[in-house]
Amino acid sequence: MSADETNAQSVDDADADIDRDGEQILSxxxxxxxxxxxxxxxxxxxxxxxxxxxxxxxxxxxxxxTLFNCISGAFPPTSGTVRLDGEVISGLPAHKIARAGLARTFQITRPLEELTVVENAMVGAHIHTRRRGEAREIAMETLEFVGLADKAEEEAGELTVGAQKRLELARAVSTRPEILLLDEIMAGLTPSESNQMLDLFRQLRERGTSLLIIEHDMKAIMNISDYVKVLDQGKGIAFGAPETVVEDDRVIEAYIGGFDVDA
Ligand SMILES: Nc1ncnc2c1ncn2[C@@H]1O[C@H](COP(=O)(O)OP(=O)(O)OP(=O)(O)O)[C@@H](O)[C@H]1O
Known part of the structure; x- marks a missing residue:
């Protein structure tokens, strides 16, 4: 077996020698x-x-x-399969995947600026109910959770960057997902806003929501993640506990010079 084949096997999560708890929600x-x-x-x-x-x-x-887009139905993968709770979702449209229990946030937040904060959160809630009152109730609960309840009637376009990120999270959480895909939701936040966001992630996990997080802030990702998956040039190059992954030669090489997790 060549060195490449050995590496390829060692990065396949299923083959990784890790004893993980819980049943599979996404594959x-x-x-x-x-x-x-x-x-x-x-x-x-x-x-x-x-x-x-x-x-x-x-x-x-x-x-x-691109992986988030393939999982969430923004576009279908060219090959391979994505399963949510055992059911194949690859190829389904995004709204069906959302209804099946998978929500995502976007790298560039895009609130509906002319709508109020609560109306934005209601867009997520409407995935489960057509009733305005019920959607509003779910949306308000979510705004309480992210700390935006007092801004519910403000126009979304007037929010600060930090608050817009929390609204982006609220829109996704309002769909009551089983798994939440977060795409650089901490970019542009102050250190204290980042800490608040990490706290929300922990609370979501306590409620039973699984999280898959793309983040460039290495300190944050290493701090919050149970396991880390590393991609480079479209391929999986490592999977494991954060402390193992940062010491993986292929990962260090991909990042040239390694990580600055103390920054
Ligand atoms: N819709 C698209 N059409 C054509 N090429 C695309 C499209 N989306 C992504 N790509 C290309 O696919 C590659 C992977 O991009 P992707 O945005 O998934 O990377 P990323 O890891 O999220 O990067 P970053 O950390 O910079 O956000 C890049 O070369 C990008 O230019």
Missing amino acids: VEGVGKRFSGLQALDDVDMTVNRGEIIGLIGPNGAGKT
Whole structure:
């Protein structure tokens, strides 16, 4: 067996010698995505178990957001399968995947600026109910949770960056997901806002929600994640506990110079 084959096996989560708790909620099996000439994802495997917080990291252009897009139904993978709670979801439209229990946030927050904060959160809640009163109730609960209840009637476009990020989280949480995919939701936050966000992640996990998090803030991701999956140039190159992954030669090489988790 070549060194490459050995590495490929060691990064497959299913083969990784790790005793993980909980049943599988999300499974990504051999997922590939091709954009005309570019293989953005190549045979990626990964799993998330119920109640886990998994960090998804990798250098710029590694394919992290593309993987989120394939999982959440923004577009279908070119190859491979994604399962949610055992059911195949790859190829389904985004709204069906959301209704099945998977929510995501976007790297660039996009609140409906002309709507109020609570109306934005209601967009998420409407996935389960057509009744305005019920949707409003779910939305208000979520705004309480993220600390935006006092801004419920303000226009979403007037919020600070930190508050917009919390509204983005609230919109996703209002769908009452089993698993939540967070795409750089901490970018642009102050250190104290980041800590508040990490606290919300922990509370979500306590409620039983699983989290898959893309984040460039290494200190935060290493602090919050049970396990970390590393992508580089569209391929999975490592999976393991944060302290193991930061010492993995292939990961250090991908990041050239390694991590600054103390920054
Ligand atoms: N819709 C698209 N059409 C064509 N190419 C795309 C598309 N989306 C992503 N790509 C390309 O796929 C590759 C992976 O991009 P992706 O955004 O998934 O990386 P990333 O790991 O999320 O990067 P970053 O950390 O910079 O956000 C890049 O080369 C990107 O240019």
